[in-house]
Amino acid sequence: MSLKQKTNELKKRMQEALLGGGVKAIEKQVAMGKMTARERIIALVDQDSFHEYDLFVEHTGKDFDMDKKHLPGDGVVTGTGSISGHPVCIFAQDFTVAGGSLGLMHARKITKIMDHAMKLQIPLIGINDSGGARIQEGVNSLAGYGEIFFRNTQSSGVIPQISVILGPCAGGAVYSPALTDFVFVVENISKMFITGPEVIKSVLGEEISMEELGGARVHSEITGNAHFYALSELECFEQIKKLVSYIPWNNSKKAEAFPTKPPKSKIYSINKLFPTDPKQPYDVRNIIRSISDDSDFFEIQELFAPNIVIGFGRLNGETIGFVANQPLVLAGVLDVDSSDKAARFIRYCDAFNIPLVTLVDLPGYLPGVDQEHAGVIRHGAKVLYAYSEASVPKITIILRKAYGGGYIAMCSRHLRADFVFAWPTAEIAVMGPEGAANIIFRNEIKNAENPEEMRKQKVAEYKEKFANPYVAAANGYVDAVIAPEETRHFLIHALEISTHKSVMIPHKKHGIPPF
């Protein structure tokens, strides 16, 4: 055979394999409103950058007549490519081939590309669209999942791992995304659960639709399993591209630096957006935008625990992880969910050399039986743990109220913030004036001729004396009281001089965080 004939044969084989489950299966996929695995990768990576491997991998199942079946690529597409020039390893399960079910060779293709990502020290992106384990392959299929979970854990904190749920992801399969750093979901397409509606109905008699049980909205708003919510696959890919621009390739690198741009101060003017009365609400995201480069803020887990805000922005061109109490929702309290959300993000930033800027404005922890019974003690402790443990530059700005345990938790000096700045509107105290006066002056108020008048007077007294940043500043817990408009200037300087920050960490295998 001539070279040309040989090449033609290759092309014929490739054509067959690239068709995945065939025309009919592709039509079905399209009818479900989904793109095919290869279309998804092409839409996500830079043009012509995707290189596919293991196209001709065949499954090894022998039982239940599986040996008579041909499954092109064994239901998963793997390869390498780049996103805005950043190299990535990528796999996408192909639902058109045996429902994207995971057998031994399918799993081996995934673990091979995962091993590549670790060896090459570049991010891994996994697109999940699978009916689950290939039951015909029995324990080999379970072994495949286990091998993936192990690698997810080993890679955690070394290379960024991104999971994209673009179809069903049920049973044991959900644990791979859960072990990765960021999970992307799309309305009407993503479905994640351990046990599906049918099992729940037969065992418990509870009826629920797939969407209500484990749809995109549920995981974005209620469970917190998902970090990014999109209305379409294309919107989802844009979110992934944006995320990749903020994070480094691996834990020994810094994220890409961009040219610095001033904030859009006309739109995001602190004077206009920030009420000085600690009882008034405002959207803290606008305060972040008034500080960050180009007023850019890329929010993570926008719908989950909205009483705390987390996300990336840039200062002087460098990626920053922002954590901010949100007075607009539940007055910005810390609770079970917001503690979980913040703590995990803090640990992410610490693992990947991203400095942390914390904006504080909270009345404390959320009271309630449901909170106490849900374990607000151990969940709240996560924030303390994560901030104390983090060794990246940590800068804190106290905007208004910083009361009680909330003050300590939100990256106070005591948890080794490198710099703590306070606005003149800051109130650093054990609790708000109303609550404190009621306790300290209980007897005076009770015995007064006019208790209500006395209470007001005592509240005012307390306010005058303690509801300010100067008591904390007098103790050196606050490094500088600064005018709001000086914030960006102070932050950039603090970050510049923290570039070579080094801290002694006690030798340990690992800590035992209050998971």
Place this chain on the structure above:
Amino acid sequence: MRKKKVEKKEVKSKTQHNQEPVLFEGETIFVIDNTEYRTTLSPKYINRKAYKPKDPKKLLAFMPGNIEEIFIKKNDLVKMGDKLLVLEAMKMKNEILSPFDGKVKQVFVNKDEKVVKNQLLIELH
């Protein structure tokens, strides 16, 4: 926790603020440590379940299932640990025992009846 809807007029007149207060959709008053904060509530917070103390005299189905057998009837005297009924759930025959010495006030289910989770089965006194 006390909360009430804010009326727009009330907020404006009450605010002693150098700026026009911005009103956000769905604002309420939220009280923490005797302080009234203006803020919004998250859907999850709104949908949270209020705490109800357990009544030890009321025996509820701990999971959905089928009533296989009933050993007692109204006004029976029972001792702690006596078998009251069998609830078959998840292919397990679960014996429901009396938590204390008492008297059956009412039996709310019949043999072979399907029950849902937390359904009231028996009340003692």
